[in-house]
Amino acid sequence: MTRRVLQIAVPIACVAVWWAVSAGSTNFFFPPLRDILETFREVWIFDKLGSDVVPSVARLLVGYGLSAVIGIGLGLFLGLHPVARAFADPLTHFLRSIPAPALIPPALVVLGLGSGMKVFVIVLGALWPILLNTIDGVRGQDPTPLEMARAYGIGGVERIRRIVLPAAAPQIFAGLRTSLSIALILMVISEMVASTNGIGNFVLQSQRTFAIPEMWSGILLLGLLGIALSLIFGAVERRVLRWHRGARQAARAR
Amino acid sequence: MLTVSALGKTYGSGEEAHEAIRDMSFDVAEREFVSIVGPSGAGKTTLLKCMSGLLAPSSGEVLLGGRPVTEPPEEMGFVFQDYSRSLLPWLSVRDNVALPLHHKHLDRTERERLVDESLDAVGLGDVLDRYPWQLSGGMQQRVAIARALAYQPQILLMDEPFASVDAQTRAELEDLVLRLHGEFSVTIVFVTHDIDEAVYLGQRVVVLTGAPSRVQEKLEVNLPSPRDQVETKELPEFTRLRGHVYRSIRSRGALSASAT
Numbered sequence: 181m182t183r184r185v186l187q188i189a190v191p192i193a194c195v196a197v198w199w200a201v202s203a204g205s206t207n208f209f210f211p212p213l214r215d216i217l218e219t220f221r222e223v224w225i226f227d228k229l230g231s232d233v234v235p236s237v238a239r240l241l242v243g244y245g246l247s248a249v250i251g252i253g254l255g256l257f258l259g260l261h262p263v264a265r266a267f268a269d270p271l272t273h274f275l276r277s278i279p280a281p282a283l284i285p286p287a288l289v290v291l292g293l294g295s296g297m298k299v300f301v302i303v304l305g306a307l308w309p310i311l312l313n314t315i316d317g318v319r320g321q322d323p324t325p326l327e328m329a330r331a332y333g334i335g336g337v338e339r340i341r342r343i344v345l346p347a348a349a350p351q352i353f354a355g356l357r358t359s360l361s362i363a364l365i366l367m368v369i370s371e372m373v374a375s376t377n378g379i380g381n382f383v384l385q386s387q388r389t390f391a392i393p394e395m396w397s398g399i400l401l402l403g404l405l406g407i408a409l410s411l412i413f414g415a416v417e418r419r420v421l422r423w424h425r426g427a428r429q430a431a432r433a434r
Numbered sequence: 435m436l437t438v439s440a441l442g443k444t445y446g447s448g449e450e451a452h453e454a455i456r457d458m459s460f461d462v463a464e465r466e467f468v469s470i471v472g473p474s475g476a477g478k479t480t481l482l483k484c485m486s487g488l489l490a491p492s493s494g495e496v497l498l499g500g501r502p503v504t505e506p507p508e509e510m511g512f513v514f515q516d517y518s519r520s521l522l523p524w525l526s527v528r529d530n531v532a533l534p535l536h537h538k539h540l541d542r543t544e545r546e547r548l549v550d551e552s553l554d555a556v557g558l559g560d561v562l563d564r565y566p567w568q569l570s571g572g573m574q575q576r577v578a579i580a581r582a583l584a585y586q587p588q589i590l591l592m593d594e595p596f597a598s599v600d601a602q603t604r605a606e607l608e609d610l611v612l613r614l615h616g617e618f619s620v621t622i623v624f625v626t627h628d629i630d631e632a633v634y635l636g637q638r639v640v641v642l643t644g645a646p647s648r649v650q651e652k653l654e655v656n657l658p659s660p661r662d663q664v665e666t667k668e669l670p671e672f673t674r675l676r677g678h679v680y681r682s683i684r685s686r687g688a689l690s691a692s693a694t
Contacts, residue, residue, distance in 0.1 A: 322519055324514065324516055324519035324520050325519065325520065325522060327488060327514070327520075328512070328514060328520045330488060330506055331486060331488060331506045331510075331511075331512040332506070332511075332512070332533070332534035332581075332585060333506060333508060333534070333537060334533065334534060334536075334537065335537075338536060338537060342522075342525075342533060343522065346522070346524040347524075349524075423523050423524040423565060423567075424523070424524075426523075426565060426567055426568070427523040427565070427567040430567040430568065431567070
């Protein structure tokens with residue numbers, strides 16, 4: 181109960197303090213919050229929504245979705261096949277060690293300025309936590325359910341869908357959560373480095389043209405977008421992993 | 435129906451080798467209830483896993499209806515010792531029981547009928563939509579038994595299924611298994627380390643020695659049916675049999691202890 185109150189009260193207090201402290205600001209780089217919010221309303225509701233927000237969110241979701249599909253699919257395969265894993269291990273460790281923004285220059289050369297380049301960069305950064313967590317989750321599985329599956333002739337796709345995947349799900353979700361923030365970061369970076377639209381591009385262009393309230397409004401929007409994504413993710417996770425929380429609580433109670 | 439013939443299982447090789455069971459032979463007749471009892475560490479789980487085809491034996495073979503068992507046969511159900519891990523926490527009770535039926539090519543109504551019937555038979559008809567972790571240990575093991583029954587096995591292998599429930603629940607579950615043995619006319623092989631349980635349940639008791647485990651003795655149990663937790667256990671014959679098995683295991687244990 182106290183936590184609930186704090187979760188709501190603290191952000192409101194922060195905004196109030198910001199508002200009060202910045203109200204009389206004459207500093208060009210730190211305009212009053214009132215001005216930023218006014219600009220926010222003018223710019224994002226709904227002037228730039230179609231031209232910048234929609235492309236950004238689309239890149240983010242496509243890149244993140246591809247990372248999830250590839251990461252979970254490949255992770256299941258590598259988790260279940262030790263020989264394939266032995267081959268893939270050095271390669272994955274090398275690839276994930278490359279900071280994804282470093283791949284923007286070659287991606288630009290090959291894929292150009294468009295959304296394809298951004299999606300590519302997002303996937304190359306967001307893929308690894310999902311992939312590695314899936315592999316770990318599959319490998320670390322309790323052998324008893326697998327033995328049960330064998331005893332009852334449950335094999336093939338059914339075994340993966342009903343036993344391997346749910347058993348690894350708590351760890352997969354941990355990877356998905358990490359990747360979500362990485363995807364957002366890479367979306368912004370790739371748009372700042374080379375783009376003609378998108379929220380990241382808007383923030384950088386505003387700064388370059390000394391449109392400071394616009395710049396801050398873009399940053400504010402990115403923060404709100406991050407919070408919204410995290411809330412949606414949390415809701416999905418709670419639903420899918422309801423059994424996991426219940427089982428853990430039951431185990432603790434015993 | 436089931437024949438275990440000169441069965442041996444050694445884990446590892448060379449210096450590290452551990453011989454779990456050696457040269458075991460016995461038969462299980464159709465619709466029989468056979469208890470297998472032995473001291474802890476006697477390779478009872480190894481034996482049961484070889485019998486079910488989950489584990490390949492090092493020597494000898496297991497025959498089910500004359501055919502060698504290499505993979506778990508469809509006519510066989512298995513109840514694991516650790517019910518909390520053999521039931522899937524992400525599936526409801528109903529889905530846990532239905533899980534092995536999905537690849538059996540049954541139509542939906544038939545599958546639902548089997549699930550309902552077997553859960554009713556173990557007295558859990560009213561917890562279908564709960565999850566295993568919401569149930570007590572005894573109820574979880576009932577779910578595992580229902581899952582095995584719904585699979586419609588001709589033979590049921592049970593690996594120390596009641597080792598981790600309290601005494602009262604254990605007595606109830608023992609009587610449940612005896613009742614199901616009759617109702618579903620299924621053959622049961624029941625592994626336990628508890629001598630009373632082995633004698634109380636079995637029509638025959640196979641006594642095992644410590645590792646490397648062999649068959650020490652096969653005993654007929656001529657106790658009247660239906661068995662009763664109080665009356666059966668008061669019979670002089672029950673006392674005699676449990677004493678006999680106890681001495682049998684202890685003498686062998688003393689022998690192997692002095693030999694090493």
